[in-house]
Amino acid sequence: MTASTLRVLVALTLVIALGGCTWLKRKAYDGFWGRESWQQPARVIEALGLSPGDRVADLGAGGGYFTFLLAEAVGPQGRVYAVDVDTGLLSYLDERIVGGEYENVQTVLADFDDPRIPGEGVDLIFTSNTYHHIEDRTAYFERARRYLGPGGRVAIVEFKKQDGLMSWLIGGHSTDPAEIDREMRAAGYDRVASHDFLERQSFQVFRAGR
Template sequence: MRTFLWFLLAATVLVSPIIAQETAAPVTRQSVKPGINKPFLDPKLEVEEWIERFEVESREIVQAKDEILKELNLSPGQRIGDIGAGTGLFVAPFSRAVGEKGWVYAVDIVPRFVERYGKIIDILHLQNVTPVLCGQDDVRLPPGSIDVAFVCDVYHHFEYPDQSLASIHEALVPGGKLVVIDFERIPGKSREWLLGHVRAGKEVFREEVEKAGFHFVKEASIPTFEENYYLVFER
């Protein structure tokens, strides 16, 4: 069954751009941070290199993984979209949290990351995870297919936030939650790398999400966070 669902979603990913071209009017869009995803679109991308970067213990979200899972408070039977799942740090924990009646969609723009999710599924015998290759402006999940959208250290990589948020909004059920974890960007306080890499601060990102039709719920406190924040929105 898992293989069939994976095949079905992969087929949808392949044909959906063609359908959109045939049925939708042209949409003018402009990147808010041109080139930010260029390293991930390199066909020679080395997954092991990114595992070393993304899953190192010094990274805040790695240190805070258990705290993040506790705050998410996923329930058996829920469906979660890990949007920009990267090297798959949360794939197995999410799979365990939602149980055999729940589902995890591990979503990313990087083909080799998506291939890695398949390997994680096979090695750990996960029966409730579907890898999804998404677009840069569309998460490519069916309408009403998830209860929670998890966007961790990824929102600042949305080149087309209006379109990406619209697709997340459509994928969530009414009342579904959107969790955004990203970096504080405070001139004079944040590291120079963050100031150059992250295009805007928390207030701007929150405004963009609310403009997309989401209701702000709260900012959660994660004790080990120093550079990150955790925002919760509702569809």
């Protein structure tokens, strides 16, 4: 082991010991270095065309990177369900909700094969950098249709395969956009939009059909 590898390992161990696993996960999901520049969150939210009062599920909410932006977009009359399978991250989100102005956000503990979104049906299931985590996605999103209200949509932001350093960093955490389209069609959705302004991610929107 080289001295620099050892330094990285020691630093990582210290970070985990001092900050805890949830902290590290949250930072990893939110980005250590300026995610805004490549994520363009304001443009993503604008492209979703949400209206005040809409109900949205943020599937795989993680550290809430998009959750609170979605909450601002739907306003106090709207609702955002922050859905995740990780109880540590959900507790972190609960602290932000209780301590702040986000009364329209509710955390939801999902099963790995079922988002368990409460209520009468949402207008949008939004998911960012989570699609690759889901197993048997066609069956998952076929089942998830019951959580959508009339005309409900599913928006999927997902890393594309990368070259060079990014490929090493994100490893298998990506899905080919054509594969997403194929799987969503098989699950009974039609693609209604495909945005190409994100350099690292695909951004596709589907509506339940048939």
